[in-house]
Amino acid sequence: MTRFDAETTEERRALAEDAIAAHRERASPFLTLEAELPDNAGEDAVPPWVQLSDHTLNLDCTDAELDRLKSLLDSYGAFSVDELVRPEEAEGTNARVLARTDDERIAQFVEDVxxxxxxxEADYRLWAAEV
Known part of the structure; x- marks a missing residue:
């Protein structure tokens, strides 16, 4: 991999697909993709992220984000919630989504997430933070 960030839909999907391929080629434990925080984000803000390990996506969601994730899954038949964990010491939910599909479709799903x-926003920057 020679690039680690992208700002357009097509570039972000290509970056995610390349990062997935590099992750699989290296047999790394997981891949982390992060969205850059907007300039007006508070000091305590944490960038949203999606991790991939094998064919399982892992992401943290607020209640509203979890509702939007469940709605998104309605249009992705090869994806399903594998596990929802609500840790007592943290707000929100950790969602594990099983993806029974190819890397291109996983990259599309990540973009939609x-x-x-x-x-x-349409011009957000995506980072391949850990491959």
């Missing part, structure tokens, strides 16, 4: 679930 950032745009629809995390409500990122």
């Amino acid at each position: 950032f745009r629809q679930v995390y409500e990122r």
Whole structure:
């Protein structure tokens, strides 16, 4: 991999697909993709992220984000919630989504997660934070 960030829909999907391929090629434990925080984000803000390990996506959601994730899953038949964990010491829910599909479709789903679930603007920057 030679690039680690992208700002357009097509570039972000290509970056995610390349990062997934690199993750699988390296047999790394997981891949982390992060959306850059907007300039007006508070000091305590944490960038939204999606991790991939094998064919399981892992992401943290507020209640509203979880509702949007469940709605998004309605249009992705090869994806399903594997597990929802609500830790007592943290707000929100950790969602594990099983993806029974190819890397291109996973990359499309990741883009839709950032745009629809995390409500990122059309020009948000995506980072391959850990491959």
